[in-house]
Amino acid sequence: MSTTSTEHGEREAEFIDLAAYQDPDTLDRLELLARAARDTARTTPAGIADLSTGTVRLDKEEGPAPLDQLDDEAGVLEVLDERDGWNLRRLVPESLTDMGVWRQRRAEWLNATAFHALRSPVYLWRAANVAALGARVGTRDAWSYLFATEYGQIADKVRRTKAGPEHIADLRADRRKESRGRRREPLTIYSLTGCSTYTGALLALGETWGWVMASPVLLPVFGVLYALGRRELIRRQPDGTFALMDAPDFTGAGVLTDEGLNAALRARNVGILKDGEEVTVRGFIAREPADKASVVRFDLPRSSGKTAKEVAAKREPIAAALAVDAIQLSIRQDGHEGGVYMRVADSHPFGGEPVPSPLETAESWNIWDGAPTFVDETGTITAIELLFFGLLVGAMPRQGKTFTARAAAAAAILDPTCRVIVADGKGGKDWAATALLAEAYVRGVTEPAVRRLTRVLENLVAEMEEAYDALFELPDEVCPEGKLTPEITRDHKIYPVVLIIDELQRYLEDEGKEEEDDKLTYGKRIEKALITLAKVGPAAGLIPILASQKPTGDAVPSALRDAIPQRIAHLCATYQMSDSVLGTGSSASGWNAKDLAPAFKGMGIHADETGLRFMRSLLIKLPGFRAICERGRALRITAGTLAGEAAGQAGRAARVGGILADLIAVFEDRKNPERLATAELLDGLAALDPSTWAPAALGVGEEDQAAYARTGGTALRKALDEALAETDRTLTVRSWTSGGRANGYYLADLRKAAGMA
Template sequence: MSTTETERGPETEAQLVDLAAYRDPETLDRIEQAAREAVRHTPAGIADLTTGTVHLGKADEAPAAAPADAEAAVIEYTDEDAGTLEILDERDGWHLRTLIPETFTDPGFWRQRRAEWTNAAAFHTLRSPVYLWRATRVAGIGARVAARDSWSYLWATEYGEIADKVRRTKAGPEHIADLRADRRKEAKQRRREPVTVYSLTGCTSYVAAVLALGQTWGWVMAAPVLLPLFGVLYALGRRELIRREPDGTFRIADAVDFTGAGVLTEDGLNDALRARNVGILRDGESVTVKGFIAREADDKASVVRFELPRSAGKTAKEVMAKRDPLAAALAVDAIQLSIRQDGHEGEVYMRVADAHPFGGEPVASPLLTAEEWSIWQGAPTFVDETGRIIPIELLFFGLLVGAMPRQGKTFTARAAAVAAVLDPTCRIVVADGKGGKDWAATALVAEAYIRGVTTAAVRRLTHVLEDLVKEMTETYDKLFELPDEVCPDGKLTPEIVRDYGIHPLVLIADEVQRYLESADKESEDDKLTYGQRIEKALTDLAKVGPAAGMVLILASQKPTGDAVPSAIRDAIPQRIAHLCATYQMSDSILGTGSSASGWNAKDLAPAFKGMGIHADETGYRFMRSLLINLPQFRAICERGRALRIAAGTLAGEAAGDGGRRARVGGIVPDLLAVFEEAQLPERMSTAEILDGLAVLDPGTWAPAALGVGEEDRTAYVRAGGTALRKAIDEALAGTEWNLAVRSWTSGGRANGYYLADIRAAAGIA
């Protein structure tokens, strides 16, 4: 022991005292065993006698004596807890729950047992008439046997058989006479035996009691009294059947068949995997169930994790590819069967639902009542086969939805889009190639809302997308300038959105293939059509845009290579396929080889609209999109608009500014700005428009810029009107639009321009 000089004088340093030297061998063995049990599941995983060591802060302050039960204790005393003893009893790790097998404490196990018992009871109840008939037949055999044996005993019929044998040997008549005399004597003696008398008396009394009860209380009340007789006769009949077939198996009740009941058993699982059209297991092979088969908390499905026999050489992917024949072997619909890899290649997770998971009414989106949402929390889009609402990762992934017409593409895209609508920091651009009312409400929040596939709409979408590509490059420049601590992964984060105002943008394009099919050009000299320019811009945004916060929600009736190029599809890792016409169409959405793996949208049930298959980097799952109808969607968009107004993030067309409203160029955006400044009247005269333009751009439209005096109003309107018509013609050159001046006076004099004409020329519906 050594000392150390301190401000308070010499103090003794901490000392390590080995208690092992003060314990008997039995105590040391008990402490070591307890220590091993305590650390068995810890990262260290090794126990030794250090757990039986006392660390004393100061030797002269060590406790004088250990507690009474210190024989089974570990004591630790440190400087941090000076003056305090911590007693760690080895018995602390001995809990009743650890001594009871897991099968007796897991609720899922007992739910599974209850389901088996319930289904077994139902199975036997339905077959109870068959069992009753079988039992009655056996009792009938017993009655016949009882009558035969009783007659044989009371009348000594065995003597008759002996007499027949003697007669066949041609013995003398005196021998047969002796046998007959012996038979009469033996029969008389048997009938006089007490057992016989008591038995006959008991049977007579029993029959009399039954008859009396039936006459008094009715034969229905007398029926239970016959049960003992029925039981005796059944036992006699069962004994007779066993005598007839000693090696046979006698059974009244059938073995319970859980096939089709949704209750999975280990035998049923192995039988299904051995089925001829499944062929995962050979005869004699069986899977190893990990743990036990259990029921989910909602008691609507059985769940099992199992390992395939290594000798079989099969994998979880092969089991998934056999989904349809495996479902047939289990007598369930394929959609009731969920299979995925669980651990290594030979471990499988399987879920068997009791009924079709999407058989009820569609589930409403939880965002119907949400006042606000963050797109960083994901986008609640669908429910999976377990009934859980699944929020997909929209940011950095995007979404591609494809299907046949009227199978719920727009509903699915809408369910995902509302997460962006309710996030005031999220910008939105919408292109509705269908041209209907499905996305009309987004005009309340969208920086650009493009409806239809007219030449003007396609041209406008082209310009918007090309602007977004430029903006994407600028965003990357901004992210590049940020410190690594602020932008550690080189992509947008919630903190960057908050502190630097770089907001995510969601581009929604419904029936996108219609825009890609456009063969028009902006001018005769252009080499690329609008469709080709849109394809190039979408490819850039899909491949490079996600890290900059730009994601795509694309929906298409024909997402095959000739409609939506694979360069776009392959850049969107998250897809949803509703009912498809062919397996090739399904593969074009979900990815090549998905049908061969057992995930084919062609086989989906058409009766359940909105049902489909979701694919992402984690695998596949069945889904059904959340329901949001048009009135509900408009209400959500109105809330999204209010949120953006409050946050000061409403921009573009929704805010009524030039922004993304007009992409024709030239004078058209300025004309829209003049109308907006005047509170969007139906029409404005040329003089009023010139006054607005003079305020907006005095260097071009002020009287002095046009070479006329400010006092000469007539000359200003004449010169300005001519210059305005020339500017409009230049802006709309090469298009089908011509802002012909419409007159509204009886004299036929042309006085100005209509807002509807300007909006139409700008491609705004």
């Protein structure tokens, strides 16, 4: 801004366009800031303008152009408020349009009606006492007025002053005169006439219709007497309050109110709020559909310095203050640290019969859609993410671990692209049906079973490395995050592997060894393999589903537990056991599986990266689980993915042929040497399947080892050719002595032919 001199010698303001001195980038930035400011102003009440007004911005035009000629180059007509989507609903308060709020009000009205109905005898007794007081007071006041009793009081005062008898006589005369005048007043006569008429009519009605029918006629009298009694109570206690009806008490009814919420947080054993402090409710308390619970979101007062975590840690005392079971109360952080979400259920959310799993009737399932495993406190069936997360279930015996693991595993069973490996430490029938489709099914904790599981897991580690090598070779466009995707599974046949181990602690406690001089026991080898698989395997599609009735550190190492971020704890014996499953400090935060009600089997606490919540596992009984496994087997046969023991073979090589799997199993039994002679392989095959590979089955004598090697070698070559005939793989022929393949085979060649390398 500068100034120039006028003809009168005064200085006149002159406008200087500062925009002319700015570079184009700065002008563009200022324009964007101005437009953002205008857009923000339009959303405020002060920014709402008339539809006919606006701001015209001209871009270096010499003069104003007609509105119909304004375009992007000439200028822009900016309307301050077009009121897009404006409707009457904006003028209606949210409390009148939110159905959840109306459900809450209906619940309050119904509970208030029930509360007052139950206390109606108390209210009637109070009203009768007040009316009786009104009758006494009314009779007293009427008598005092009609007979001028105030003169008697004056006469008493005069008598105490020892005045002469003539003064007392004058007062008595005045009293008689005044009382006669009052009794002759029209109002008195009308009142007495009305009362006598009313009494006569009441007697007539009583004689004609009966006193029960005539009783409503007494209501006006009762109302007048009640009003007189209430007035007398107020006169006696000017500073006191009287209420015929008590304030409705929703404690224990599951209907939350602002007053009840603040009172609960102010309770002595809660101590979240001090006297005089109140929370700020966001919006209104609402009811969920079907009137199952009250839901409120509120902010704690800043002066209290409290957080949502502190409120959640006081869940049990708050539940006691609200007179509900702790399981009925859900508390979590909502937004900022001082924001709280609270849900108060009307009754125990997991009462009644368990909910059947929808997978019992599902024809198939996609593991990428999660696994329906439990219902949460709202009754909603929850599908947990197994891929990249896995699942660890811990609890005391007979508290539903197997049911929960079974509900989660059913999703993988119904997905034909999932490879399933099962180890049942109990050795019962809980997982027997999975043998219909599992590549490996280990039952019990006998020495052969533990040894076999050890080799299966160590082979899985090797397969995991191979899967990572395959993912590494894929272009970034195909594998952008370096982990398995549905498209990779479909196009490159890298399948997710679901590893199910029930009663895990029994395998980890095994003290057996391969050889006496071995440094590691089978239990330690299993532990080492599981930790590797749980830590590294998820990105390659390894899904561990582990269940243990002793998940503490002395049975299941913390390195394994910590590698599985998704856990479920059913009833535990101690809070330490609960913390070992849910995470250290969960009990101190109000989530303790030790306090779960044992009457509700399958109830537990679910923990994942989003937090903790109560749950109850979906029910799949053994007949239904067997039907699921039968459908899973049929799906795999159709998709061509049935492999391993379920296909009558052993190991992953079953996808190519049983003989390859058997040969690799022989190598595994001999600690995977580089190569084995044909005679050694035939001895191992005879141990696996004597009906096919024993000397007698081949038609040679047991003593003639040369004939056995020749005949068996020929049969072995024929079996291998048949196994590879329908594939694009071949078995490379390499010999270390003269005589060709008859002398033996290399393990690497067998693995390559089986598609394992």
